[in-house]
Amino acid sequence: MNIVIFGPPGAGKGTQSNLIVQKFKLHQLSTGELLRKEIKNNTDLGNQISSIINSGNLVSDKIVGDLIKKYVSDKFYKDRLIFDGYPRNLIQAKNLEDVLKKYNQKIDIVLKLSVSLETIKKRISERKSLEKRADDSEKIAVKRYLTYENNIKPVIDFYKQSNLLKVVNGEANVSEISDEISGLIELIKG
Ligand code: AMP
Numbered sequence: 119m120n121i122v123i124f125g126p127p128g129a130g131k132g133t134q135s136n137l138i139v140q141k142f143k144l145h146q147l148s149t150g151e152l153l154r155k156e157i158k159n160n161t162d163l164g165n166q167i168s169s170i171i172n173s174g175n176l177v178s179d180k181i182v183g184d185l186i187k188k189y190v191s192d193k194f195y196k197d198r199l200i201f202d203g204y205p206r207n208l209i210q211a212k213n214l215e216d217v218l219k220k221y222n223q224k225i226d227i228v229l230k231l232s233v234s235l236e237t238i239k240k241r242i243s244e245r246k247s248l249e250k251r252a253d254d255s256e257k258i259a260v261k262r263y264l265t266y267e268n269n270i271k272p273v274i275d276f277y278k279q280s281n282l283l284k285v286v287n288g289e290a291n292v293s294e295i296s297d298e299i300s301g302l303i304e305l306i307k308g
Contacts, residue, residue, distance in 0.1 A: 125231030
C-alpha cells in the first residue's frame, strides 16, 4: 500500500498523516522534511538548496526525484510509503509513477483533504487573541492557500483521471476525518 496525501496549509495533513502511519504501519516520506534535514546536517546538497528553500521556491525536480528514489528502491520501505509534499507538479507525478513501476510498486490511493478558504480563515481568527499580528498572518495564510491550490490543481486532475483520487472532507473534526480516511484505506486493502 503506497499513499499520496494532499492538503493545503492548515488542513490538518500532518496530523492525519501521523495517524495513518501508526494505524497502517507505513513510513511517511516528507520531501520538505528530508530537505530540511540536509540543510541542518550541512551536507553538500543542503548547502546547495538552503537559499532556494529559504526564499520559498521549489527545488529542482531532479533533486527531489533522487531523494524519493532512495526510499522507493529500498526493500525496507516497499509498499508502505506515504508521500507527503510530493509530487508538487506534473513532472514529479510522472516521475513517481516511473520510479514506482521500476521497483514493482504503484500508488494505491491518493487522498486530498479538502478545506474551504472560509474555514482556513475561521481557524486563524479563532487563534487571533493569541497572536499579535493576526491580520498579517491571515493575509499570508490566504496567499499560501491560494498558491497551493493553484499549483496542485494539475496534479490532482492527473490522479482524477487515473481514478486514484479520493477527496476527504477536511472540515470535519480530527477523529471524523481519520475514520473516513481509514475506511477508504481498508476498502483498497480489501
Ligand atoms: P514543505 O515542508 O512540504 O512545505 O516543503 C518545504 C520546502 O521544501 C518547499 O517550500 C520547497 O522549497 C521544498 N520542497 C518540498 N517538497 C518539494 C517538492 N516535491 N518539489 C520541490 N521542492 C520541494
